[in-house]
Amino acid sequence: MLSPPSVEEPAGERPVTRLAAPTLPRLPVWPLVVMFGLVPVWWAAGAFYLGWSLLGAVLLALLLVRGRVPLPPATGVWLLFLALVVVSATQLTSVGSLLAFGLRLGFYVTALVVGVYVYAVARQGIDLAALLVPICLFWFGLVLLGWLGVLMPRFSLSTPMEMLLPGGVSGNPYIQDLVRVRASEFSPRSLNPIFRPSAPFPYTNNYGSAYAMTLPCVVAFVMLRRHGLLRWALIVSLPLSLAPAFLTLNRTMFVSLGAGLLVLGLRAARRGNIRVGASVVGVLLIGGLAALFIPVTELIDNRVESSDTNSDRFALYGEVLRRVAESPWLGYGSPATVDTISAPVPVGTQGQLWMVLFCHGVPALLFFLGWFVLAAVLCARARSAAGQWLAVVPVVCLVQVPFYGMASPNLAVAFFAIALSMALVEREARPPGPALPQPSAASEAVA
Numbered sequence: 001m002l003s004p005p006s007v008e009e010p011a012g013e014r015p016v017t018r019l020a021a022p023t024l025p026r027l028p029v030w031p032l033v034v035m036f037g038l039v040p041v042w043w044a045a046g047a048f049y050l051g052w053s054l055l056g057a058v059l060l061a062l063l064l065v066r067g068r069v070p071l072p073p074a075t076g077v078w079l080l081f082l083a084l085v086v087v088s089a090t091q092l093t094s095v096g097s098l099l100a101f102g103l104r105l106g107f108y109v110t111a112l113v114v115g116v117y118v119y120a121v122a123r124q125g126i127d128l129a130a131l132l133v134p135i136c137l138f139w140f141g142l143v144l145l146g147w148l149g150v151l152m153p154r155f156s157l158s159t160p161m162e163m164l165l166p167g168g169v170s171g172n173p174y175i176q177d178l179v180r181v182r183a184s185e186f187s188p189r190s191l192n193p194i195f196r197p198s199a200p201f202p203y204t205n206n207y208g209s210a211y212a213m214t215l216p217c218v219v220a221f222v223m224l225r226r227h228g229l230l231r232w233a234l235i236v237s238l239p240l241s242l243a244p245a246f247l248t249l250n251r252t253m254f255v256s257l258g259a260g261l262l263v264l265g266l267r268a269a270r271r272g273n274i275r276v277g278a279s280v281v282g283v284l285l286i287g288g289l290a291a292l293f294i295p296v297t298e299l300i301d302n303r304v305e306s307s308d309t310n311s312d313r314f315a316l317y318g319e320v321l322r323r324v325a326e327s328p329w330l331g332y333g334s335p336a337t338v339d340t341i342s343a344p345v346p347v348g349t350q351g352q353l354w355m356v357l358f359c360h361g362v363p364a365l366l367f368f369l370g371w372f373v374l375a376a377v378l379c380a381r382a383r384s385a386a387g388q389w390l391a392v393v394p395v396v397c398l399v400q401v402p403f404y405g406m407a408s409p410n411l412a413v414a415f416f417a418i419a420l421s422m423a424l425v426e427r428e429a430r431p432p433g434p435a436l437p438q439p440s441a442a443s444e445a446v447a
Helices: 030-037 037-044 054-068 075-091 097-122 133-151 160-164 173-179 202-226 231-240 242-247 250-273 274-293 296-305 309-324 351-362 361-377 384-388 394-398 408-429
Strands: 184-188 195-197
Touching: 030 054, 030 097, 030 133, 030 408, 037 133, 054 097, 075 097, 075 231, 075 351, 075 361, 097 408, 133 195, 133 202, 133 231, 133 242, 133 408, 160 173, 160 408, 195 202, 195 242, 202 242, 202 250, 202 274, 202 384, 202 394, 202 408, 231 242, 242 274, 242 296, 250 274, 250 384, 250 394, 274 384, 309 351, 351 361, 361 394, 361 408, 384 408, 394 408
Parallel strands: none
Antiparallel strands: 184 195
């Protein structure tokens, strides 16, 4: 066999050795497991709210060590919202309001950090079902603590966090709600008061909000993973979760879930996706069967008739609209107590829309809502069954915004699901072929 002719190198020149771009270190999943999977532990320690941003700081440190990370689509919109929130601090009128302001800002920043982290991990080529495990563990904690509220509604516990805080801080009514754990919420103002499950949250509305956000993630995992113990445990947990969820009597939880299922069903019908349509029917059947044993409609009607929650809300909304006209650009920095209404809570609460509008102004609200609208549009491109279930999370959030507060760990749950949905949409958009190589420092987008 003849060998190919040799090529002489020019005198004085040496072959150039091209060095491969260094491979970026992989981001681990375990910090997400610690953050979301150990929620019952953080709750019992009284650190679920006050320690949440510290857990987010761990994720941020790992991202900074990695050096270069891809950013999810529409991140710039959320950064503009954060900038306006920071500037609105100039409107604060007391040093005492700085603590609550910092806590809310921490939730907004932590949610973004969680979204960026999940998006970056998903782009490493990891099995997306494995990436959903932290949210599935969060779901189990939600169901477990929800049943604690059903079986032991009067359960209350002093926590290590409560004991460590200075008396002046722990004595604040808002901080007291966050660090002293209770299994349920009890409203003495109701003419027919009942205990409504709330743990691991201080308020039952937060429980309903988290339930509606997390349920699509659980179904998405079941769609992605066809076998395994965790899959069957989640399937069993779905009907078990209905008792604590129904007994929260959260009307917005039902409406937001119903809106999400309606959008999901319409998309499935338009695309002829029988599997997604069947899953929607299955969830509705489980809920309908549970309603035969839990008279949730009657309980909600009794609660509405025997309380002033609707009139209180409308009074707060009206006061927000009246006062924001006087400070539309930056708001007031924090909720305010006024003596012009009979509602027992400050103006700027009872709904994230009203909180952002009152505390941070009209432009901040537009960026806040704009991010969720863009997320809903981008996630709607999902083609797989799991992707379509995850795509309803921003829809659920948009329905909840006027009624539920999101300045809580729930916002990170939403960003987790939405970032994962965005990554899944990108995977589905790639042409079929061999697996893509891991991104290098030279090819990743600069954070």
